[in-house]
Amino acid sequence: MNIYAKKQRWKMALAAAALLIVLASFWYTNNLVERISRDEKLKAEVWAQAVQKRAKLIKVTNRIFNEIKSEERKKAELVAEAFKQLNQYDNSSDINFVLKVLQENTTVPVILVNDNGEITSRNLDSLKSQDTVYLRQELNLMKAKYEPVVINYYRKFNSYLYYNDSKVFTDLQLIFEDLIKSFKEVSVNTAEVQVIFTDASKRHVIEHSDKFDTAKINTPEKLRATLLELAQANQPIPIDLGQGETNYIFYAESDLLTKLKFYPYVQFGVIGLFLLIAYILFSTARKAEQDQVWVGMSKETAHQLGTPLSSLMAWNEHLLSQGVDEAIVNEMQQDVKRLNTITDRFSKIGSQPTLVLENVNEVLFEAIDYLKKRTSKNVAYTLNLPEERIQAHLSKPLFEWVIENLCKNAVDAMEGKGTLNITLTGIPEGLIIDITDSGKGIHKSKFTTVFEPGFTTKNRGWGLGLSLCKRIIEIYHKGKIYVLNSEPNKGTTFRIKLDRN
Numbered sequence: 383m384n385i386y387a388k389k390q391r392w393k394m395a396l397a398a399a400a401l402l403i404v405l406a407s408f409w410y411t412n413n414l415v416e417r418i419s420r421d422e423k424l425k426a427e428v429w430a431q432a433v434q435k436r437a438k439l440i441k442v443t444n445r446i447f448n449e450i451k452s453e454e455r456k457k458a459e460l461v462a463e464a465f466k467q468l469n470q471y472d473n474s475s476d477i478n479f480v481l482k483v484l485q486e487n488t489t490v491p492v493i494l495v496n497d498n499g500e501i502t503s504r505n506l507d508s509l510k511s512q513d514t515v516y517l518r519q520e521l522n523l524m525k526a527k528y529e530p531v532v533i534n535y536y537r538k539f540n541s542y543l544y545y546n547d548s549k550v551f552t553d554l555q556l557i558f559e560d561l562i563k564s565f566k567e568v569s570v571n572t573a574e575v576q577v578i579f580t581d582a583s584k585r586h587v588i589e590h591s592d593k594f595d596t597a598k599i600n601t602p603e604k605l606r607a608t609l610l611e612l613a614q615a616n617q618p619i620p621i622d623l624g625q626g627e628t629n630y631i632f633y634a635e636s637d638l639l640t641k642l643k644f645y646p647y648v649q650f651g652v653i654g655l656f657l658l659i660a661y662i663l664f665s666t667a668r669k670a671e672q673d674q675v676w677v678g679m680s681k682e683t684a685h686q687l688g689t690p691l692s693s694l695m696a697w698n699e700h701l702l703s704q705g706v707d708e709a710i711v712n713e714m715q716q717d718v719k720r721l722n723t724i725t726d727r728f729s730k731i732g733s734q735p736t737l738v739l740e741n742v743n744e745v746l747f748e749a750i751d752y753l754k755k756r757t758s759k760n761v762a763y764t765l766n767l768p769e770e771r772i773q774a775h776l777s778k779p780l781f782e783w784v785i786e787n788l789c790k791n792a793v794d795a796m797e798g799k800g801t802l803n804i805t806l807t808g809i810p811e812g813l814i815i816d817i818t819d820s821g822k823g824i825h826k827s828k829f830t831t832v833f834e835p836g837f838t839t840k841n842r843g844w845g846l847g848l849s850l851c852k853r854i855i856e857i858y859h860k861g862k863i864y865v866l867n868s869e870p871n872k873g874t875t876f877r878i879k880l881d882r883n
Contacts, residue, residue: 404650411646418642419635441622447554451547493521494533496541520546576634582627584609687725694718726779735777735858742772742813746806749785757790758798766805772813774880780854784863787847788817788876795821795874815878816866824874829865855880 494502501521503511510516524530524544531543547555578599579589585606587599599605612618612632619631695718702711750765785804792802800820807814824832835849855863861880868874 407650408646411642411649415642438622450554490545490547491520491524492543492545493517493524494541494543495521497539576636578609578612578632580609580630580632582629584630588629687721694721723779723782735780737775737777737859739773740776740778740781742774742776742806742815743767745776745778745781746785746804746815749782750789750804753786753789757793760799761793761796762801764801764803766803768806768808770808772806772808774813774882775859776880777854777858780858784851784854784878785815785817787851791847792817792819792821792874795819795823797821800873812861812879812881815880816875817878818873818875820873823870823872824865824868825870826868829868832865833863 491505492503493506494504501514501517503517503520506517506520521544524546527546528544531545533541533543577590578587580587585602587605590596590599597604598608609618609632612634615635616633619633621629621631694714698711698714698718701714702708746765746767750763754763789802789804796802796819802820803816803818805816805818807816833848833852852863855861855878859880861878863876863878866875866877
């Protein structure tokens with residue numbers, strides 16, 4: 383039963399399910415962002431259209447005011463001409479028409495000043511107009527606002543007609559100014575959008591919304607960069623207020639939409655971090671559980687082997703005393719000794735073993751010599767040992783177990799026929815042992831997974847041999863064991879690295 387293969391299938395199934403969940407979540411969130419973005423853009427466009435229509439209304443109103451102002455100027459000039467005709471009265475003049483013109487001017491305030499400085503007024507406050515100080519103040523205001531209409535009534539003698547806006551025009555002007563002010567308030571005080579309202583040159587800010595960070599526009603360089611950034615995100619809206627220039631409105635996306643765009647990444651970052659922590663915790667718990675299983679199984683195995691092993695040793699002594707062939711008894715003693723070694727191994731793997739300085743050359747020689755006699759004669763063993771003596775701190779029973787497992791796996795991979803090379807090399811920091819076979823090889827994707835518990839390519843077996851080797855070398859001896867290289871149908875090389883200390 384290939385436990386590892388089943389575990390891999392479960393992992394792939396769970397990974398596929400997680401990927402589908404992630405893709406579905408991203409798809410839904412992106413659709414939501416796109417819908418909100420479209421709605422927000424539509425609102426901005428509707429708002430911009432409303433602003434433009436309001437601006438058009440202001441433009442039309444401004445044109446009407448200019449026409450009214452022009453008409454009042456013409457009316458003032460007509461009044462001046464009436465005064466002139468009245469002063470130059472002769473029989474050819476229609477005195478009734480002149481008087482009618484003067485009488486019908488009930489809206490435009492006028493002040494007539496002759497060469498002697500005498501003042502005549504019309505359409506001013508009837509009570510205050512009796513006060514000369516009031517008349518002088520109104521005259522100064524009229525002089526500051528409009529050029530007077532000159533009335534030449536006799537040769538070099540002139541009178542001057544000063545005028546001001548009518549009360550109706552003044553009231554309309556106030557309404558127009560309120561309309562301009564309210565337009566600016568509408569253009570910058572929106573609930574969802576950050577707005578900058580600039581002049582035609584785009585160098586000066588007329589107004590900006592309260593939500594906008596003033597630090598971004600407090601210098602010409604920052605203002606230029608901010609407007610460029612906003613223009614790249616959204617096309618600025620041109621606004622013609624009818625005052626001879628086109629202003630511009632720059633706006634940004636709402637904070638809600640901006641945050642929502644980054645929400646999936648933050649969400650999956652948090653979920654990923656949670657899953658990573660959960661995986662580490664579960665892996666640690668699983669490893670601790672596996673360690674407890676290893677310890678329990680090893681101790682129980684050593685305990686179970688102890689009783690029959692003692693009995694076998696006693697029977698071996700009995701057979702020797704009965705005169706049984708000594709060669710047979712010696713061979714049985716070798717097997718009993720082997721069982722004793724196995725029992726010792728299981729007792730040591732259940733707890734932290736004691737490492738003793740050993741001659742690695744001799745350990746390898748004894749292990750390979752034992753295997754040669756108990757494996758196929760079609761396997762050619764080659765043991766390459768250096769001339770110098772290499773020592774390392776080992777648990778000899780456990781280390782021999784590793785060598786035996788690696789060699790037995792190599793023989794199985796070669797199906798009982800091929801070459802098996804074992805090479806010991808000394809390096810400054812320690813030693814290297816390479817075990818190379820001529821078997822069917824291991825796929826590169828399996829270089830790491832071969833050491834997982836349950837991984838096996840055999841029809842029978844638990845897939846614990848290489849996992850046990852990794853535990854002995856890396857946990858008990860603080861070394862490294864890994865697949866150095868492998869090619870299909872050419873063989874595999876396992877490497878063991880140990881420190882001298």
